[in-house]
Amino acid sequence: xxxxxxxxxxxxxxxxxxxxxxxxxxxxxxxxxxxxxxxxxxxxxxxxxxxxxxxxxxxxxxxxxxxxxxxxxxxxxxxxxxxxxxxxxxxxxxxxxxxxxxxxxxxxxxxxxxxxxxxxxxxxxxxxxxxxxxxxxxxxxxxxxxxxxxxxxxxxxxxxxxxxxxxxxxxxxxxxxxxxxxxxxxxxxxxxxxxxxxxxxxxxxxxxxxxxxxxxxxxxxxxxxxxxxxxxxxxxxxxxxxxxxxxxxxxxxxxxxxxxxxxxxxxxxxxxxxxxxxxxxxxxxxxxxxxxxxxxxxxxxxxxxxxxxxxxxxxxxxxxxx
Numbered sequence: 653x654x655x656x657x658x659x660x661x662x663x664x665x666x667x668x669x670x671x672x673x674x675x676x677x678x679x680x681x682x683x684x685x686x687x688x689x690x691x692x693x694x695x696x697x698x699x700x701x702x703x704x705x706x707x708x709x710x711x712x713x714x715x716x717x718x719x720x721x722x723x724x725x726x727x728x729x730x731x732x733x734x735x736x737x738x739x740x741x742x743x744x745x746x747x748x749x750x751x752x753x754x755x756x757x758x759x760x761x762x763x764x765x766x767x768x769x770x771x772x773x774x775x776x777x778x779x780x781x782x783x784x785x786x787x788x789x790x791x792x793x794x795x796x797x798x799x800x801x802x803x804x805x806x807x808x809x810x811x812x813x814x815x816x817x818x819x820x821x822x823x824x825x826x827x828x829x830x831x832x833x834x835x836x837x838x839x840x841x842x843x844x845x846x847x848x849x850x851x852x853x854x855x856x857x858x859x860x861x862x863x864x865x866x867x868x869x870x871x872x873x874x875x876x877x878x879x880x881x882x883x884x885x886x887x888x889x890x891x892x893x894x895x896x897x898x899x900x901x902x903x904x905x906x907x908x909x910x911x912x913x914x915x916x917x918x919x920x921x922x923x924x925x926x927x928x929x930x931x932x933x934x935x936x937x938x939x940x941x942x943x944x945x946x947x948x949x950x951x952x953x954x955x956x957x958x959x960x961x962x963x964x965x966x967x968x969x970x971x972x973x974x
Contacts, residue, residue, distance in 0.1 A: 758815055761825035763803055770829065771944075772811050779809045780941070782948065783827065791951070793944045856888055857915045864920045871970045872921055879973060882917070883951075892916025898928045904938045906930030906960075922969045924962065931959035 764787040773779045776796060783800060784791035790801075794814075799805050804819040812829045863878025882889045892913035898906050906928050912918045923929070930938065933956060937943040950956065958969040 758824050758826040761803070761816075761818070761827055763818075763825075765800070765803060765827050767814055767827045767829045770809060770811055770814070772809070776809075780944065781806070781809050781814045782944070783814065792948050793941070795941075852888060853891075860889070860915075860917055860920050864917075866922075867972075868970075870922060870968065871972075873972050873974055874921075876973055889917055893918045893923075898930075906938055907943075921958075921971065923958075923960070926963065927967075928961040929958060930961065933957055934959070 764785055766784045766786055768782040768784055768791065770781045771779060778795075780793050780795045782791060782793050785802065788802075794800055794806050796806050796809055799819075800816060804817045804825075806814060806816045807824065808815040814827045815824055816827070817823070818825050859878060859881060863875040863881075865873045867873055893909055893916050894911045895907050895909050897904050898908040907930075908926070908928050909918060909923055910925050912923065912925050930936065932946050933950060933953070935942070935946045935949070937946050954973050956971040956973070958971070960967050960969070
């Protein structure tokens with residue numbers, strides 16, 4: 653073995669030289685590639701001033717984005733190229749300011765609508781208003797959310813006005829309770845007439861006696877002038893009785909009348925103590941809403957029939973308006 657190594661030892665020297673040449677060639681290739689093969693794609697070193705300018709620009713963008721109002725629009729996200737870091741951000745267009753809506757300055761409506769009366773409840777859903785269309789000569793009761801024919805949806809009901817959304821102009825308009833009042837006229841002063849001692853209650857009783865006439869057992873004639881006076885001042889003419897809802901089995905079936913005075917309108921039209929009124933002209937009046945709807949439908953009726961229960965027996969009172 654020793655003789656064999658001595659004979660071929662020169663091959664070991666050749667192997668070492670070859671390995672050294674390989675390592676030297678690789679090192680030379682790396683140096684040449686670093687010096688000559690690096691193209692223009694390599695990022696150029698940036699100066700300190702350029703770095704400061706880029707940082708200031710980024711802070712300005714962040715500040716602008718923080719002061720801009722939040723929006724749910726996705727236009728900027730869709731239009732922006734998320735793969736381009738050098739692209740300018742999309743600046744959303746500011747929406748046009750249509751101005752704030754002041755509930756205290758709702759414009760009056762130009763439609764031929766007249767607010768006749770309002771009934772305000774502690775619960776807003778129970779409040780309603782009676783509105784008349786002077787062009788079609790129709791009137792009705794409307795709650796919040798109801799639609800006024802030819803006008804729009806009722807938005808709010810107050811003691812002196814009703815706001816609704818005009819179906820054509822799409823804007824909020826108001827019907828005032830005082831709209832259409834006759835202007836105050838100045839009248840020349842004349843000598844005062846002697847005052848009479850007649851009280852309003854006595855005058856109302858005299859008008860009831862003159863305007864109501866019994867023509868049969870349960871039939872009456874009522875003058876149209878008296879009906880108009882009662883409609884104009886219900887509080888004065890409807891005195892002299894108490895009316896409460898009548899409940900049976902937990903359900904309202906009508907209104908019970910009691911404590912009737914002989915001089916009241918109830919006594920003069922044939923209603924007695926304990927009578928339970930449950931219908932007019934075949935229409936139910938079990939709830940306030942039904943009663944108001946019946947009132948608006950029968951405003952100009954010439955014949956009325958009052959259905960009631962008297963001591964457990966049904967009774968019908970008939971009236972002719974002349």
